Amino acid sequence: MKYWEKPFGKEKPKVPNGEIHILKERCKGCGFCVEYCPKDVLEMSDEFNTKGYHPPKIMNEEDCVNCGLCETICPEFAIWCTLKEEVALEN
Amino acid sequence: MEPLRKTEKDIHPMDDLLRMDRIPHIWCPGCGIGTAVTAFAAGLAKAEIDLTKTCIVSGIGCTGRVAGYVKLDSFHTTHGRAIAFATGIQVANPDLKVIVFSGDGDLISIGGNHFIHAARRNINMLVICVNNFIYAMTGGQVAPTTPLATYATTSPFGCVEPPFNIPYLADSSGAVYVARWTALHVRRLTNSIAEALKKPGFSVIEVISPCAMYYSRINRLGDGLDMMKFYHDNTEIRHGEDTKNLDIGFQTKIIVGKFVDRERPTYMDSYNKWLSGTKKD
Numbered sequence: 057m058k059y060w061e062k063p064f065g066k067e068k069p070k071v072p073n074g075e076i077h078i079l080k081e082r083c084k085g086c087g088f089c090v091e092y093c094p095k096d097v098l099e100m101s102d103e104f105n106t107k108g109y110h111p112p113k114i115m116n117e118e119d120c121v122n123c124g125l126c127e128t129i130c131p132e133f134a135i136w137c138t139l140k141e142e143v144a145l146e147n
Numbered sequence: 148m149e150p151l152r153k154t155e156k157d158i159h160p161m162d163d164l165l166r167m168d169r170i171p172h173i174w175c176p177g178c179g180i181g182t183a184v185t186a187f188a189a190g191l192a193k194a195e196i197d198l199t200k201t202c203i204v205s206g207i208g209c210t211g212r213v214a215g216y217v218k219l220d221s222f223h224t225t226h227g228r229a230i231a232f233a234t235g236i237q238v239a240n241p242d243l244k245v246i247v248f249s250g251d252g253d254l255i256s257i258g259g260n261h262f263i264h265a266a267r268r269n270i271n272m273l274v275i276c277v278n279n280f281i282y283a284m285t286g287g288q289v290a291p292t293t294p295l296a297t298y299a300t301t302s303p304f305g306c307v308e309p310p311f312n313i314p315y316l317a318d319s320s321g322a323v324y325v326a327r328w329t330a331l332h333v334r335r336l337t338n339s340i341a342e343a344l345k346k347p348g349f350s351v352i353e354v355i356s357p358c359a360m361y362y363s364r365i366n367r368l369g370d371g372l373d374m375m376k377f378y379h380d381n382t383e384i385r386h387g388e389d390t391k392n393l394d395i396g397f398q399t400k401i402i403v404g405k406f407v408d409r410e411r412p413t414y415m416d417s418y419n420k421w422l423s424g425t426k427k428d
Contacts, residue, residue, distance in 0.1 A: 079157060084176035086359075087372045092331075109176065128189055128333040131181020132171065133159045 070142040074122030076114050082134035085109030089126035089135055095119040098126065164188045166218050173212065177371020179330030179356030180210050183277050184217065186333050186354075187248065190340030196244060203246045204233040206258060209284045210250035210277040217248075227257030230265045233272050241271070241415045244344065251278040251292045255311050259291070266320035266349045268414040273343050273350045276313060279358035280395075287361030294397040298365045315390040317351040318407050324350035325390065325407035329378040330357060332403060339405060348413050355401060368398075 076097065083105060090098045090112050097120045101113035112135070120137060127136040165188075174180050191198065204222045205214035206229035214221035224232040233245045247254070254262055254276050265272065280297065282288040287300040292313065296305040314325045324343050328336040336354060343350040357363060357374030368374060378401065386404040393402055412420075 077157070077159075079159065082171055084171075086177045086370075088182070088375060091372055091375070125333070127160070128185055128337065129182055129331075130185065131174065131178060133161055133165065133181075133185065136159055136161075 068144045070144050072122040072142050073118065073140050074120040074137040075140040076117060076120055076126070076135065076137045078111060078114070079134045080105045080111040081107075082132045083109055083111035084132055085111065086131065087112075088129045088131070092129055093126055094123060095121060161185065161188045164191065164218055166216055169216055172216055174209060175360045175371075177357060177359030177374075178209070179279070179354070179358075179371065179375075180213070180277055182330045182333060183210075183275065183336070183354045183356060184213055184248075186336040187213075187246075187275065187340055188217070189333075189337045190344065193337060193341040194344040196344055200242055201244045201246065202236060203248055204229045204236065205247070206249040206253035207284075208250040208253045208282070209279070210248065211253055211284075213248040219246075227253055227259075228261065229253060230258055230261040230272075230274065234261075234265055234268075234270050237270050237272055238415070245272040246344075247272055247274045249274075249276065250283075251276055251280070251313070252282045252290045255313060255316070256291045259311075263316065263320040266317055266322045266351070269321055269323065269349050269411050270414045271347050271349070273340075273346075273352070274317075275340070275352050275354060277354045277356050278313060279356045279362060280310075281358055281362045283358050283361050287365055292395075294395055294399075297362075297397045300361075300365065310395065312390070312394050313351070313353045314393050314406050317349075318390040321349070321411065322351045322407065323348035323409050323411050324352075324405075326351075326405040327353040327355065327393065327401075327403050329355040329382055329401065329403060331375050331378045331382070335384075335403075346408075347416075348411060355395075355403075366397075 098112040099115045100110050122139050202220035203214050205211040207226040214223045229247045229249045233247045237245050282290050289299045289302050291311045293306045317325045324346050326339045357371045359371035382401045382403050384404045385402050390406050
């Protein structure tokens with residue numbers, strides 16, 4: 057059993073980077089995902105969907121850490137994120 | 148209108164738990180019931196229970212439509228009788244895990260008697276009660292959970308009736324698991340649902356949800372997002388708090404958390420034990 061971590065040559069911690077998918081036609085524009093995204097990736101857009109609501113748009117997708125909060129807080133099942141890649145943390 | 152699903156990439160991961168022919172649902176923009184359903188679907192996935200042995204029962208009301216949207220064996224019952232029907236399902240087939248997903252007006256008002264007696268008998272079911280403080284589907288009438296001095300369609304000078312404290316009611320009637328979360332605490336709600344799904348006995352989870360069209364419009368509280376911001380600033384997590392202290396007033400601090408987690412023999416356990424004892428003699 058190992059009690060300590062390997063001190064040298066250890067891999068750098070990795071940060072996940074997510075890809076956000078939005079189903080714009082399902083959105084009702086409540087703004088929960090935009091308000092509570094911890095990395096402020098989303099923003100309300102000016103465009104309309106066919107129901108006349110403003111769906112969110114992606115501002116800076118490289119900041120997304122694939123936490124999945126938007127997926128869980130969305131009442132309309134209209135947004136989710138998937139893991140794109142894991143980026144090693146810079147020093 | 149464009150079709151909702153264009154390619155395989157446009158399929159939401161929760162779509163296989165939903166009846167897609169009924170989506171989009173009827174809930175208003177800013178309503179928290181959809182968030183509760185999302186947390187419920189995530190909790191089902193997290194608990195890893197057999198979905199063929201799970202069934203969901205709903206009553207009437209905004210939240211009563213959940214059974215029509217979730218792709219489990221579902222039952223949409225008469226007003227207030229969701230727990231009564233769920234008791235029948237549970238007693239007829241004790242292998243099933245029954246989930247009752249309904250609103251405060253359905254479960255606590257017209258179905259209040261079924262609620263306390265199912266808790267007293269400790270029937271093995273999970274009750275998710277979405278509390279939006281009002282009868283929303285019928286136009287914003289006073290519910291038994293409407294806080295004092297709140298305006299509603301039927302109380303134009305402010306509600307004068309003291310409201311029910313749902314965790315206290317469930318605790319004193321004998322529920323084995325009582326928790327309360329808001330629609331904002333989605334992660335904790337998901338974990339709580341996953342925990343309660345594995346617990347035998349009568350579990351109650353109260354979900355406080357914004358009602359953007361009636362409760363907040365009549366009381367001038369803004370839209371659903373403003374209510375969520377209010378929950379963000381005015382909720383306090385206190386696990387194991389005495390359920391007597393959990394009253395909710397109009398725009399007062401809301402205490403959330405897991406309050407009760409105890410063991411009691413369930414109805415079917417005591418029934419089978421009693422039956423085997425009498426048959427032996």
